[in-house]
Amino acid sequence: MFYLSFAFSELTRRRGRTLLTAFGLAVGVALVIAVNALSTGLDNAQAKVLSPLTGVGTDMTVTRPLKLSTSGGNPFSSLSPSERAQLRSENGGGRFGLRNLGKPGQHFSSDRLTTATQLSFPQSDAKTFAALPGVAAAAGALTLTDTHISGIVPKTQPQPSGGTPGQGFGGGGFRGGPISGGGPTGPNNINFDSRTITGVDQTKPDLGAVTPGQVTSGHYFPSGSATYSAILSTAYADRNNLKVGSTISIGGKTFHVVGLSSAPLGGTGSDMYVELSVLQKLANLPGRVNTVQVRATNSGKITTVKQEITKSLSGAQVTTAADLAKRIGGSLTDAKNLSNSLGLGLEIVGLLAAVLIAILLTLASVAKRVREIGTLKAIGWSQITVVRQISLESLVQGVLGGLIGAGLGLAAAGVIDAMGLTLKATVTAPAQASGFGFGRFAQQSLAPASSIVHINAPVDLSLIVAAVALATLAGLLAGAVGGLRAARLR
Template sequence: MFFTYLRRELRRRRKAAFVVASGLALGIALVIVVNSVTAGMNRAQGKVLESLYGLGTDMTVTKAASPPGEGDIVRRPRFQFDAKEDGGGEQSQDVVMVQGFETLAASTVAKVGAQDGVAEAVGGLNARVMKVDGKFERGEAQPGKRVQGGGADFGVDSYTVYGTDVAHQGLGPLTSSKITAGRTFTAAETAAKVAVVDSAYAKEQGLAVGEKLTISGTAYGVIGIATADSGDAAANVYLPLAEAQSLADAKGKVTTVYVRATDSQRIEDVKGAIQKNVPGTTVTTSADLADTVSGSLSTASDLAAGVGKWLSVVVLGAAFVVAGLLTSSAVSRRVREFGTLKALGWKSGRVTRQVAGEALVHGLIGGALGIGVGLAGAWAITAFSPTLTAELGGGQRVVGPGGGGGPVREAAGRALDIALTAPVSLTTIALAVGLAVAGGLVAGGFGGWRAARLRPADALRRVE
């Protein structure tokens, strides 16, 4: 009887049912779109951070370079060339220097890894190579004239090197790139003369797998070409950590410790433990980096997180109120009907359940429509949304050996183009279904309460 009556009433009041369902659908669709856009922003921001630190890194441990005090000697690159008898000939020299941060003892990695809540800790070394090559030319003395001609013609090339712990390659900047040619390091190549080169730098220098790259007189065989997943690579050349330490005269030293926590909910606790138990270090989490992201990505993220959520709440609340009022109004127009049913023996609870059932069906229809519209909106955003840009640290960049720099601050000077997506998760769909049911129950509860208050005698005296 319940379902027979329900089907008849829904068929008889199709327009009213459509209006109520449409209102709920609009609010639910907006909630889906806002949640999917917010998820897309978080994913885009995650790509920015991954391109700097590497996949799976929750935080980094460094030691900031202290400004030189009075009387301190600042190390600067120094190039020395041997004199040749003819005064000419090709000359070339490399200077490899640690960049970005003060070095930490390699034992710091084990100390950080021993902290409660740390799943893995891996050390790495950031260095910059300054390469000067060219030639001197002897001048020629002309009779009765000064020496003419001669001079020097030198070029300067600078590129970055990252020393990676080949025995633990699950963390660090290299994980943000994919090997597109050749292979990556093996755990046995801790002291091997091998290198993985970023694809952009390899193209610029004409390097390919199997060729040699000479750094400070040492030839390294190129075993792989890596392509960054997004933005620029963290380094131009990747070497085994021991080799990078030897080149930079930093044996037993690292500049950065990359940390993965056992649980994402414990990141702040782990940060506090490291700061307390490993003094003199700076711990930077992904959340800290996210606060420094600027550009259109940050603006859109703030808009989605702030205005979008409040707008969806207001629209959804308004949809619930409208659905409740329309249901209540429909109950008022059905006074004689409910009065007659009560006179025939229907209890107030049965009338309430009937009205609530109709409103719940309205909510489910609205939920189905809202999910369809929301999925269409999320697809449209993914397909036609503009590319967003992101910068880290306000766009400041320090270039040159001995200055700041490092993967983080190097990346701060470049804009990363991120394609916005709007992924819809099962959680969002479940939220939409829950809102649809809640909307139907709110409307049905209000309308049922009105219907239950009707008295048969009063209802039969009224003319519809």
């Protein structure tokens, strides 16, 4: 106890130097805490962007996109005969005539549900994927383009040169022209609208194209037997003045809007979602899906599962969390990359500078205490006792500096939180097929291309303990150097 009380007496007698040394160590500790807290905040922000897309890094999306020729000419020339036949079967040949829609002057409304550029495959493949080693669960979905045409049957239908009378319009029939900005050729009293509809396996909501967590208003699909319920995207609902409780017609059936949803950044969101079995029946595609969401048991199994899925389904394209992460950019990613490259360096430089300051101040203190140290040796203190005493004083300074640094670090993190920093996360759209009609009716519309993410600076208790421990070790190191210097004094 004598040596401890003596150390405290010396430290209080030289308050200025004690506080200067402690603050030198505190700066390093505060820098470590602040940089780590900011880096953690950036990690959390990036995880928040990716989490709704990836199921915490274990989800994969399986599709079977068409591989079209981009070298000019017929884009379908690269497809096999079976793929051409399937595309023609699922999309109805692309022609939309008016002959059978009613008598001239009558109002008509018709829907055509097509798979566009995604080939469908058996829904049973979802069960096959679910049985693969490393797979926790799998759920199928069916996304279709609904081309809705309504208006008045014209009294005289336009006939193109060389066309067949009475078959339709716009080159003998409707062939998937643009929906806005000119529209396909046809009578002015006929309206065209295109929207994407996804059939969701409501028995597996966590793996659905829309999840309960994405429903911002209303509720998810009711459990039990299939119902004519629909969940709309907020963007589609706003454009069409729809809300929870409204009704909407799809394929001649009336659906009740039970919820509104918002797609995550970078995710693909449809205009509306209905139950899978209902959409399959409306589109006359029983037992067919064109997307399967697969969840791996852990992230380490993703590569293996991806390879197995590719082998089991010809033409399959598997999108993983890593693929989605590569599409995320913007100032959030720039800040995260900067934090990764400079953060650790700043922490090391800060700690080294703090240790160096503590050592130099301790050596300077020893140099000024030559007479005192000489007196201690004269009254019988050994060199080991002198070294121990100097080290004990430095240890106390280290603990004091660590505590002050922890307070400063917490204050810095609090300032970062109070500033309400925001960064932008952007997502680049995947390449879309082009050069033919269906390209304008993309299978799914991309979610908003950018999002503002709020940054905070959370501080973990273990980080504070580690920072204080580092300051204590720095104090011990400074004390050892200063003590050895004091031991050599005569």
